[in-house]
Amino acid sequence: MNLTEMEFEGVRPFEGYGPGFFRIAGDVFEGALILHPGGQGVWGGYADVAPLLLLSGVIDVIFVGTGNEIAHVPADLRAAVEGAGLGLEVMNTPAACRTYNVLIGEGRRVAAAVLPIE
Structure with a gap:
């Protein structure tokens, strides 16, 4: 099997x-x-909309x-984020981590706000 190493260019x-x-x-x-191309920070969960x-x-x-x-996020969180012109995709945390990694490897402008698994 051949593996291709991804370059993240500082991200x-x-x-x-x-x-x-x-x-x-x-x-x-x-x-x-929260993890994004500029760094990471603590996230207070669904009620903590400001850093998003x-x-x-x-x-x-x-x-x-x-x-x-996977679970629904509160409607006010979705409305605030989408109202700021941002897309919001909800998935379980393992999928969010994988998706974030793949898309930053492609140079996409994405962030992940993740709750830990148990």
Whole structure:
């Protein structure tokens, strides 16, 4: 089998995740977080809309990882993000991490706001 290594050109991908944590560039972060081409930050979950809105004009789509299982996000979160001109795609956290990594490898303007898995 041939494997093709991806080049991320300074953008930090998810390297791994587990119960309650994410690993990015060798560092472990506990709890929910936002990862985007400019860096990463703590995310307070569905009620914490402000850091997502700060990404307007910087990225095009936010992938929201809802933990182990896919779940609906609150309507006010979706309305606020979409009202700021951002796309919002909801999936479970493992899928959000994988999708983010693939698309940043393609140079796309994306972010991930993810809840940890249990």
